[in-house]
Amino acid sequence: MTEEIIIAGFGGQGVLSMGKILAYSGIMEGKEVSWMPSYGPEMRGGTANVTVIVSDERVCSPILNAFDTAVILNQQSLDKFESKVKPGGYLLYDPNGITKKPTRTDIHIHTIEGAQLASDMGNSKVFNMIILGAFLKLRPIILDKNVEEGLRHSLPERAHKLIPLNMQAVQVGKDNVK
């Protein structure tokens, strides 16, 4: 099993930390992982993206041109990455703010109302965990208990009390992906 994922959106949406939690969860699942961010001035307020690879084997290139799954959180990222999903792959996006919907017919396209659901939960910070839940529903590559372990390792000690809330958000994501 090798899952090559791009997560892309605005800086501040928790793109990089979602990738980090996914990668840590992969380690807890006993997988090989890599996490490769775009870095530079565009990290400040502009678009942010991270390539995460979870695999049974040693990860070759951490930088890719084609992905099994694209998790898309704004229009610019959709424009940039829709064409880079491998045929038969998955594209998951939050329709909030999307004006030009994806048009490909050779890939699986799904939506998750992440921003709305986070607002319903009363905590905008769990947005990225809802998205992660939706992704894991589509691509069940990691067990929930390992996601919880992943959270424990990637969050600082003082944030550990928030782990149940985050796991609840993962479940909300799983229940609401369309």
Next chain:
Amino acid sequence: MTVEDIIKPENLVYEKSKLLTSKPFHYCPGCGHGTIHRIIAEVIEELGIDEKTIGVSPVGCSVMAYDYFDVDFIEAAHGRATACATGIKRVWPDKVVFSYQGDGDLAAIGTCETIHTCNRGENITMIFVNNGIYGMTGGQMAPTTLEGMKTATTPYGRKATLPAGAGFDGIPNNGYPLHITELIARLPGTKYVTRQAVYDPAHVRKAKAAIKKAFENQINGKSGVNFVEIVSNCNSNWKMDPVKANQWLVENMLPEYPLGDIKVDGKLVEK
């Protein structure tokens, strides 16, 4: 009295410090470096710190100071002596570390290191020999060269701005003599800042006392740069005999660079 009598041990009136090696100085006859080396060696010997002293030599006439001091030494790149001293002192805080630099090394190419070492308050001793000229490379202008002073690169005399005539009056030229010692004295990281000279025995004694204090402060303290400037001569590049050079020093260098303590125990001295 014959020569044999003179060299008898009981007739001994003076000897070089045990911490100076037997290697003959390469310095020009009449140069201040030899005297300054001697009093530093005497201070290290008197304080009994030769087994834990590490010196840093610069690039300049005193580049091979390491040949003359019988203590451990490192030779630094041009201007970087105090970065080297910082490196050693930070990893060996219980050793006694001193740097020895000329005006070009400390106040031109090494100004950045000088200011930041002083500003960090490294617990080291800095010896700064100021003779207003680049000696080793053949008498070019130094940052401390006096206005009007002729050097190989200011053959008509250093001029801060271009002279009147031809319409260039007031345009920046060679700049002003840099008072680096007064400058670093304003920094909170310096503890003891003084300017001394070695052109006559009385001043040699004062300079030695200042150097001793600069070493003692380091041994007894935890932080703060101890900085001793010594206004010295360069009879070769000043193109004078040694006696004349020392006279010229008193008449020209000292009015620009007045002697005395500038900062003691972290406090600026009221003038």
Next chain:
Amino acid sequence: MGELKLMKGNEALAESAIRYGCDAYFGYPITPQSEVIEYLSEQNPYERTGMVVLQAESELAAINMVYAAGAAGKRVMTSSSSPGVCLKQEGIAYIAGAEVPCVYADVVRGGPGLGTIQPSQADYFQAVKGGGNGDYKNIVLAPASVQEMADFVALGFDLAFKYRMAVCILSDGAIGQMMEKVVLPEQKPRMTEEEIKAKYPWALTGRKRGTQHRVITSLDLDSNKMEEHNRHLQAKYKMVEENEVRYEEINCEDADYVFVAYGSSARIAQKSVQLGREQGLKLGLLRPITLFPYPTKAIENLINHGVKGFLSVELSCGQMIEDVRLACNGRVKAEHFGRVGGIIHTPEEVLEAMKKQIIGE
């Protein structure tokens, strides 16, 4: 076995320096390696192990602090990225001349000049062929993973002290910024003064009365002695070439054509090997781990075993290719492929380049 963590390459380098018992780090911020000094500062290493971490006023000051603290027998390191490493070349030449052990990491970004902050391998010449003045070499280690960023700190210090020379960890923005799982070594104690004095008699620790004082210098105005010193350095580099070559071969056993790539390019080329083999091409990868000393013999052996051509894959306009061609010595074809300016080649275009430039019709 040590602790398993997910870390950036730059952080893994910093953490393993603390755990190795490194005595001091002197650095200056520059993208994309500022995480090294930030991580060290955050970890309070002075409280943890007594390790000194100092943000210097410039790269020049930092490398000269390294030079002197290394001369004082301590395990000292610095890190920077390309333009900053240019400034450090002065100190590195002194370190080579005065035979001071130290480790420096270069997280390479694109150039020339201020260039770009994106990954690059265009400083191969600077790291491997010189950079500063004079006839000298540094041992150059090229990590291709976060794990190797961690492992090469210990290897680097061991080699630096074994040969009394600088060891460069030549990384790039991709390896520095990416996160992977890494097994961290156990904490080792820092060396005591007694251990340093016993092990490194050359180190500046204050000379004992009645013994010769020590001088660390790169200067000698006596030409005969200077020539002798240079001969001594070259003999040392020869020993390094004989004993310290490291490389990895992937799918080379039956390969007809082989990619030669180090660092992040090796990761990409490994994917190209996979893609090519799926298409029935017998491709392999030779990954130099040491760039000096270079695995010249490994290339010769591959030719002896029937490899018909090499493609040097680098994020540069063609630097390491010169060493590949020297090793091939005209026996088989060797060409270069690389993207620059911060663009990273894709596994697909690397494979295409192999087909077009080496395999041919």
